Amino acid sequence: MSSKRVFHLHLVSDATGETLNMVARAACAQYEDARPIEHVYALVRGPKQLERVLGEIENAPGLVMFTMVNEELRARLEKRCAELQTPCISVLDPAMKALGQYLGKESSHKPGLQHIMDAEYFDRIAALNYTMSHDDGQSAGDLNEADIVLLGVSRTSKTPTCIYLANRGIKAANIPIVPGAALPPDLETAERPLIVGLTTSPDRLVQIRKNRLLSLHENTDTDYVAPDVVAEEITFARRLFAKNGWPVIDVTRRSIEETAAAVLNLYNERQRERMS
Template sequence: MDSDKLNIHLISDATGDTLNSLGRAAVAQFDEALVTYHRWSLIRSRLQLHRVLEGIQAEPGPVLCSLVDQALRHELDSACARMGVPLLHVLDPVLEMLQAQFGAPARHKPGRQYVLDADYFRRIDAMHYVISHDDGQANRGISDADVVLVGVSRSSKTPTCFYLANRGIKALNVPLVPGIEPPEALMNDPPCPVIGLTIDPKSLIDIRRHRLQLIGGGAEAGFARADKSDYVDYEAVEKELLWARRLCNARGWPTIDVTRRSIEETSATVLKLMDNWHAKREKPPAADDAG
């Protein structure tokens, strides 16, 4: 088997999200690696496992596994050994460490991280909030927001809000349009952090041109422009971004340059800035020197 062409089998008794993230993160460290992922999720019976083993035999390659059922793990271990494919149980080091810390054995019950608890419903509620408040809709709901993202059109506000919602964060996004004042609730002591997203003009123009192609060259959703050419004109876009940055600076809103950031990286920075905002709010007032 060519060393830079791999079949990687991801076997999980739940959704497989952990293995997907781990696999992508590891493979990204190898330049020009060609990988085909075979994702086997919700594997909780011997019949399901046998289908997985048939797939591994047909297209052999390393196996990353997060099964917790001991009987299925034993059968998988034996089969992989017979086929000569490497197998790694990715949860084992973490479980062993935590067992030592807790002084109790793990339950080894699949899917325990996916329960309909308060955290689950908080994420659902946050998702509904983002949908109903996308692109400046229902600005009266700002008082319920955990964070407000502002920025010019196509600066990744919406996808970032949805990613944050999956973390249980109610994120409202407000488009910044020259000549249109942001909501008054944001201008004077907003009830939550306000964070600006900015981007390189050339990258923004590329995104906007692609968007216009998708919608047939019509006006951008959310607001109309008298001169649509300004939407993708470099000089006009540069002025638009400069105006937005100056507005954020004037209001004391921190900004994030999303040009070379993934949605995940942008969201992680948003969460850090939210923590900073709350830390400043919770900081006790300085003692009166005169006293």
Template sequence: MSIFKDNPQVVIIADSTGETAETVMRAGLSQFGLKEVEIKKYTQIEEPEQIIKVIERYKNSNCLIAFTIILPELKETLKEEAKKYNLPIIDLIGPVIEKISHFLGITPQLKPGAYREVDQTYYQRIEAIEHAVRCDDGRDLRTLFKSDLVIIGVSRTSKTPLCMYLAYHGIKAGNLPLVPEVVPPKELFTFNPEKIFGLIIDPEELRKIRRERLKSMRLDYLADYAQLKRIYEELNYSRQIMEKIGCQIIDVTNKSIEETASEILTKRRDF
């Protein structure tokens, strides 16, 4: 019998922020069409008593417990308490650490939250996010052309969220919209084309996206902005610009931000 029969819950117990556990569980649940499962997080767990209290709360619940606990004594407490009430558990980090330890031939530090300590990577990420905000939609051209990557394309091809996603990974990305009525800045044609990525999309898909955008703003979804004639005009114009630049072109039709970013990073490594 599946534990996901009625009102399923996922309970996350973590000795740090619990973000890793939540990301992994949501990815796993999505494979079963379970995107709306309730997830409860109990983080910064440092004492066995905290674990006992959480398990006690869910002893009669239809829940799956996922945990990222590093310290052996805390992990043992969790396993014992879960077994007492026959609650299913998943250790999301233990097996990974064991495999790495075996592969490297060294003993792990067993330091909770070690990977989240403030280091140079953190500051690099913050700087990249500030950069993305500063030159979003080509607002600051001087900053834009100091980017690690420049993303170009017509409206609603996910340029902004893509830049923010790349920024989270420490990459300074800026974006510039391509509109037939607006002449692109001359710097776009002198900037290193290997650092420029052009986004294209299926016209029908773009029309659907634009219509939904207009509806959400309570505007006329039949406006020229969402008409196929206009969309074809914009896409043809943008492709002409991209080909003139000689940049990489990526089709984002039905792709998630993560998929597009992964493709960009792969192509970037191939330069």
């Protein structure tokens, strides 16, 4: 088996670097035989900061990816990288160019605009507060305030999916499905939220639960990870979802991001139907 090719990846941003990190990691994920050593430089907004970054690039040459709106700093970065014969890529250029051509105007050239504390920002904070206080069946008396309610047996990624959705401004509650335990009464009367069931394969769930118990140094000789009991839990949940007509998403082979995207697709489709 051949070892992975290791290379230096310099990520330079005049904002938080969140956008750049996501783009870089999405791209690198397509090259399984390569492993980047990431050098992340956020909030690079002045000449002195940039010179320090250039020094790091010179000491560890590699691919440079950046998001930077200041033309002087950008020109300095590109010029020095050219001198070092180091590839230098502005990851937002294609999107910005297409938008500018379509809208017939130039961008504002202000860094970090997606992170300003506007109404949308405070909506995300409110969504996160709601989601954290409605995790795992807590505060189930006001579920009608939720945008989305996720249901599923233990360890079907309900909590992380809800947190991801909250960061998108979605108020998301989650409720565990336990055979023999009643669901919150408010769930039956809630008309506002989209209710979605999460399921997975029994084998995968047993593996996840065992890993969880091992990480907590707890005994794995329990019904919680018994294959027949786990299969019964999943069957019970599936029947419950079908009985109530709730859409179901299988998370067996999905990342948290992919599960959240599938939930958002259902939510957006429902919103369009309500508006039509």
